[in-house]
Amino acid sequence: MSAIAADPDAPATDRLPVLSPMLQRLAAERATGALMRDRGTLYLADGQVVHAESPATPGIDVLLTTGGTLRHEGWWDAVAQAGAGRRVGRYLVDSGHVPGGALELCHLGALYDAAFFALAPTGTPARFRYGVAHWIGPVRPVPVAAVERETLRRREFLDRIWPDPACDSAPLLRTAHGPDAPVPARQRRLLELVDGVRTASDIAQALGRSAFHILVDLRRLAAAGLVAAVRAQPLPAAATPRRIPLPEVTADPDIALLRRLRDALEAL
Amino acid sequence: MANTEASLKEAMSSIEGTTGVALVDYTSGMALGTLGGGKDFNLEVAAAGNTDVIRAKLRTMEHLGLKEEIEDILITLGTQYHLIRLLKTRGGNGLFLYLVLDSSRANLAMARHQLKKIEAELEV
Numbered sequence: 001m002s003a004i005a006a007d008p009d010a011p012a013t014d015r016l017p018v019l020s021p022m023l024q025r026l027a028a029e030r031a032t033g034a035l036m037r038d039r040g041t042l043y044l045a046d047g048q049v050v051h052a053e054s055p056a057t058p059g060i061d062v063l064l065t066t067g068g069t070l071r072h073e074g075w076w077d078a079v080a081q082a083g084a085g086r087r088v089g090r091y092l093v094d095s096g097h098v099p100g101g102a103l104e105l106c107h108l109g110a111l112y113d114a115a116f117f118a119l120a121p122t123g124t125p126a127r128f129r130y131g132v133a134h135w136i137g138p139v140r141p142v143p144v145a146a147v148e149r150e151t152l153r154r155r156e157f158l159d160r161i162w163p164d165p166a167c168d169s170a171p172l173l174r175t176a177h178g179p180d181a182p183v184p185a186r187q188r189r190l191l192e193l194v195d196g197v198r199t200a201s202d203i204a205q206a207l208g209r210s211a212f213h214i215l216v217d218l219r220r221l222a223a224a225g226l227v228a229a230v231r232a233q234p235l236p237a238a239a240t241p242r243r244i245p246l247p248e249v250t251a252d253p254d255i256a257l258l259r260r261l262r263d264a265l266e267a268l
Numbered sequence: 269m270a271n272t273e274a275s276l277k278e279a280m281s282s283i284e285g286t287t288g289v290a291l292v293d294y295t296s297g298m299a300l301g302t303l304g305g306g307k308d309f310n311l312e313v314a315a316a317g318n319t320d321v322i323r324a325k326l327r328t329m330e331h332l333g334l335k336e337e338i339e340d341i342l343i344t345l346g347t348q349y350h351l352i353r354l355l356k357t358r359g360g361n362g363l364f365l366y367l368v369l370d371s372s373r374a375n376l377a378m379a380r381h382q383l384k385k386i387e388a389e390l391e392v
Binding site for chain 2: 067099100101102104105108109112150153154157181182184209210212213216217
């Protein structure tokens with residue numbers, strides 16, 4: 001995708017797009033510290049990714065507490081007891097708050113989720129601070145190559161479902177188009193939160209689900225014509241002259257279908 | 269209580285005829301852990317592809333109005349069995365265990381039973 005080429009520290013190559021040459025260098029020199037990029041931070045230890053955070057994704061605390069795995073008090077107890085020693089993860093398991101398997105999976109989920117956003121194309125240069133460690137502490141380190149491979153797979157996966165990223169970051173609204181087929185329960189809960197104001201990240205926070213999962217469901221809902229991004233009203237002068245203006249909301253399903261087709265073709 | 273790696277190892281060693289096992293996040297198709305497989309059987313590709321199998325079945329059930337849950341899915345090939353076991357997680361995240369068995373060595377009833385036991389120990 002052309003979006004990858006827009007990343008200044010990721011020059012476009014024909015076959016293997018490099019998400020961040022800086023990250024690869026740090027992996028090669030087995031660096032420890034925090035790689036801060038525009039949309040998130042990757043924490044490295046000995047050149048492996050040990051944690052990741054992004055403002056676009058719910059943190060591991062939200063994933064653990066909203067799902068009911070852990071009570072809020074349990075989380076704050078662990079932060080108070082083990083935060084300073086940077087061993088919160090270990091403490092949660094040792095104190096019996098969270099089963100080891102559950103913590104590991106939740107942590108991996110949060111890591112890959114935040115990494116997907118942190119490694120998104122950006123115009124801002126990345127910075128690395130050596131020696132910085134995250135307070136969650138050691139859980140399960142992941143090789144940089146695995147994180148990059150998974151991030152690329154996720155981008156392709158989203159584009160296969162529905163090639164228009166408009167719904168990924170804008171406020172969302174429900175279209176007038178009714179569902180042609182029953183909407184799965186999980187997508188229904190998501191749809192209930194679509195109110196013209198919330199974005200994908202807001203919904204992920206509210207449901208305590210990983211933001212990438214929300215993007216997957218949103219692209220499916222967009223493909224079914226049930227959800228659309230709120231488009232900023234274009235100024236008359238800024239409007240593209242060649243495009244024939246269509247009403248944004250229409251009750252006619254044929255028009256809705258044609259508009260979705262047009263959007264999909266444009267996004268190709 | 270077991271971590272994921274221990275559970276995958278147990279599946280590999282205790283279930284007769286197992287040639288590969290993966291723990292997969294159903295929504296993203298990401299393999300959270302794999303063991304076995306090899307050059308001629310890429311478990312990560314299998315993991316991602318089989319999420320479509322589950323999704324198709326779930327959609328059909330929605331269409332039919334069935335209010336049931338999938339416990340497992342069995343796919344029988346010429347020389348292999350592929351067993352998919354959906355896990356009940358506390359966080360509500362869809363996960364499944366994916367097991368590849370050599371059909372000449374495997375005992376299906378035992379394999380299903382043991383996979384159930386591994387799920388119980390995994391505590392996710």
